[in-house]
Amino acid sequence: MLLGSIEAGGTKFVCAIGTEDGKILDRITIPTRTPDETIPEVIAFFRKEKISALGIGSFGPIDVKKNSPTYGHILKTPKLPWQNYPFLQTLQDALEVPCGFTTDVNAAVLGEYVYGAGKDADSCLYVTVGTGIGAGAVFRGELLEGMSHPEMGHIIVRKSPDDPFEGVCPFHRDCLEGLASGPAIEKRWGRKGAELADEKKVWELEAYYLAQAVVQYTMILMPEKIIIGGGVSNQAAIFPLIRRHVREMINGYITAPAVDEKISDYIVSPGLRGDSGIVGGLVLAKRALEQAG
Amino acid sequence: MLLGSIEAGGTKFVCAIGTEDGKILDRITIPTRTPDETIPEVIAFFRKEKISALGIGSFGPIDVKKNSPTYGHILKTPKLPWQNYPFLQTLQDALEVPCGFTTDVNAAVLGEYVYGAGKDADSCLYVTVGTGIGAGAVFRGELLEGMSHPEMGHIIVRKSPDDPFEGVCPFHRDCLEGLASGPAIEKRWGRKGAELADEKKVWELEAYYLAQAVVQYTMILMPEKIIIGGGVSNQAAIFPLIRRHVREMINGYITAPAVDEKISDYIVSPGLRGDSGIVGGLVLAKRALEQAG
Numbered sequence: 001m002l003l004g005s006i007e008a009g010g011t012k013f014v015c016a017i018g019t020e021d022g023k024i025l026d027r028i029t030i031p032t033r034t035p036d037e038t039i040p041e042v043i044a045f046f047r048k049e050k051i052s053a054l055g056i057g058s059f060g061p062i063d064v065k066k067n068s069p070t071y072g073h074i075l076k077t078p079k080l081p082w083q084n085y086p087f088l089q090t091l092q093d094a095l096e097v098p099c100g101f102t103t104d105v106n107a108a109v110l111g112e113y114v115y116g117a118g119k120d121a122d123s124c125l126y127v128t129v130g131t132g133i134g135a136g137a138v139f140r141g142e143l144l145e146g147m148s149h150p151e152m153g154h155i156i157v158r159k160s161p162d163d164p165f166e167g168v169c170p171f172h173r174d175c176l177e178g179l180a181s182g183p184a185i186e187k188r189w190g191r192k193g194a195e196l197a198d199e200k201k202v203w204e205l206e207a208y209y210l211a212q213a214v215v216q217y218t219m220i221l222m223p224e225k226i227i228i229g230g231g232v233s234n235q236a237a238i239f240p241l242i243r244r245h246v247r248e249m250i251n252g253y254i255t256a257p258a259v260d261e262k263i264s265d266y267i268v269s270p271g272l273r274g275d276s277g278i279v280g281g282l283v284l285a286k287r288a289l290e291q292a293g
Numbered sequence: 294m295l296l297g298s299i300e301a302g303g304t305k306f307v308c309a310i311g312t313e314d315g316k317i318l319d320r321i322t323i324p325t326r327t328p329d330e331t332i333p334e335v336i337a338f339f340r341k342e343k344i345s346a347l348g349i350g351s352f353g354p355i356d357v358k359k360n361s362p363t364y365g366h367i368l369k370t371p372k373l374p375w376q377n378y379p380f381l382q383t384l385q386d387a388l389e390v391p392c393g394f395t396t397d398v399n400a401a402v403l404g405e406y407v408y409g410a411g412k413d414a415d416s417c418l419y420v421t422v423g424t425g426i427g428a429g430a431v432f433r434g435e436l437l438e439g440m441s442h443p444e445m446g447h448i449i450v451r452k453s454p455d456d457p458f459e460g461v462c463p464f465h466r467d468c469l470e471g472l473a474s475g476p477a478i479e480k481r482w483g484r485k486g487a488e489l490a491d492e493k494k495v496w497e498l499e500a501y502y503l504a505q506a507v508v509q510y511t512m513i514l515m516p517e518k519i520i521i522g523g524g525v526s527n528q529a530a531i532f533p534l535i536r537r538h539v540r541e542m543i544n545g546y547i548t549a550p551a552v553d554e555k556i557s558d559y560i561v562s563p564g565l566r567g568d569s570g571i572v573g574g575l576v577l578a579k580r581a582l583e584q585a586g
């Protein structure tokens with residue numbers, strides 16, 4: 001049996017065919033233009049193979065409430081051609097297979113939970129630090145979802161007194177995403193993150209903000225694992241800095257070893273490297289098939 | 294069938310007998326001294342009536358992990374006679390009925406979810422603002438729990454530039470609890486909260502901090518309802534101030550009506566008034582009985 005997976009991002013769509021145990025057999029990358037240009041290519045790719053179900057992890061915000069009239073749509077987004085686009089319905093109508101639909105980070109956390117860094121944990125959180133910051137979490141095997149999917153990139157952080165940068169979030173200016181996303185780094189320091197590898201103060205400040213995010217996620221959710229992915233996390237030197245800040249910030253209040261001597265197993269890189277989302281889409285597809293009966 | 298419920302707080306234990314549909318029939322209050330003094334009185338109360346199960350909502354931190362060797366114990370607490378006390382086991386051995394065990398705020402959120410302000414929601418969060426600040430959340434009918442119960446009172450908040458107060462949290466100084474709990478208000482302003490009702494700037498500042506907590510809980514959890522209880526929430530004037538700050542802070546980023554025109558239904562007082570926890574204990578007892586088969 002073959003399953004399909006889509007990782008729909010703001011710059012590119014990754015489409016893959018895989019197996020029910022999370023192996024990817026084939027994949028293509030399609031640039032994100034308008035739905036009219038991009039989606040037919042996506043559909044053509046999946047029509048080549050006989051897939052039994054499809055899992056979609058999409059950029060957001062999206063409507064994930066199954067009882068909503070706009071379930072499966074992309075909501076208010078700066079990418080205007082995609083606004084109100086019935087993403088799920090279009091694919092479901094064209095391919096006529098059960099489809100799962102969630103955010104890109106929810107797909108990623110599912111992939112990591114089942115096959116990656118979270119595979120031995122009962123709960124885990126995946127946060128991506130890239131063009132934006134977003135996170136998803138799994139508890140008892142299920143994605144965390146209330147009135148909507150989480151928006152964990154837009155939490156409030158405390159500004160470093162040494163950081164005069166005003167932030168880049170168009171809604172909140174200096175929320176976490178506004179201060180610590182890839183574009184925030186680039187705007188603050190005048191160069192892209194990848195070119196700043198040797199600038200210690202860049203990563204010290206970045207770690208300070210990401211550690212605050214880890215502390216908030218920990219105090220509120222207590223996941224068994226926090227997985228940090230996305231372009232900015234390629235700066236591997238940031239992990240020990242984040243861990244040090246987190247320990248200092250928690251300051252012994254939580255006695256669990258995960259946030260103390262075992263913190264290297266708590267704050268980790270993705271087990272599936274860049275494939276968390278696309279593998280998570282296969283998990284989503286499998287679950288959609290099971291639910292369809 | 295009768296069920297028992299305990300709301301175990303730092304100053305008093307409330308013990309109640311009730312029905313499986315959440316009605317309280319009898320209750321007593323016992324001061325919290327040492328376990329040797331307090332617990333025999335608790336046991337005696339429940340032995341008078343034939344209860345079929347017991348639900349315990351306890352001050353914390355406590356061990357809620359069922360597979361842990363110290364499951365049911367109180368952990369590291371400043372109330373030294375209670376440190377490492379096997380609370381659950383002692384009650385279970387004495388009363389020989391199925392017992393549920395969770396934090397005081399988890400019991401409260403269960404009570405509110407089943408019978409109170411959250412009874413029409415799929416998910417909700419209850420935060421108490423009293424001597425300490427703590428919260429619990431229910432998603433898909435289950436308490437949110439990862440490596441431990443949440444510690445939502447100790448999140449990081451951004452300090453108001455107009456607030457020189459250094460905070461009272463012994464671990465973090467100026468975390469949410471350190472800046473916004475009842476004792477923080479009393480220390481900052483030199484009088485108890487109840488005596489400061491007419492001081493507008495007190496509640497403006499308090500609302501600013503509590504609104505930040507609501508924003509963090511919203512971005513991370515997206516509960517359908519946020520219920521604010523505890524002594525400080527008796528200042529009813531604080532609710533409109535919190536709602537105003539929350540809308541300003543979210544600034545249109547989340548389009549759900551709950552955080553916009555319907556915010557008066559999102560941030561609410563407890564439906565069970567002061568009984569959220571003790572009624573939640575009855576829910577816990579009922580669930581323990583069901584699980585015992």
Ligand SMILES: Nc1ncnc2c1ncn2[C@@H]1O[C@H](COP(=O)(O)OP(=O)(O)O)[C@@H](O)[C@H]1O
Nearest residue numbers: 130131132182183192193194230231232234235
């Ligand atoms: N090695 C790196 N070090 C620091 N920042 C990086 C690195 N690689 C990519 N980035 C930054 O990450 C962002 C892109 O994130 P990425 O996760 O790759 O894509 P997206 O978030 O768009 O899916 C850009 O802002 C880029 O500057």
Ligand SMILES: Nc1ncnc2c1ncn2[C@@H]1O[C@H](COP(=O)(O)OP(=O)(O)O)[C@@H](O)[C@H]1O
Nearest residue numbers: 423424425475476485486487523524525527528
């Ligand atoms: N009406 C009120 N207005 C403001 N603060 C109050 C009020 N009543 C109690 N408090 C404060 O709330 C705290 C007690 O919280 P409460 O929820 O009653 O008990 P606990 O948290 O100990 O279970 C104290 O710090 C007290 O000063």
Ligand SMILES: [Zn+2]
Nearest residue numbers: 154169172175
């Ligand atoms: Zn933001």
Ligand SMILES: [Zn+2]
Nearest residue numbers: 447462465468
């Ligand atoms: Zn604290």
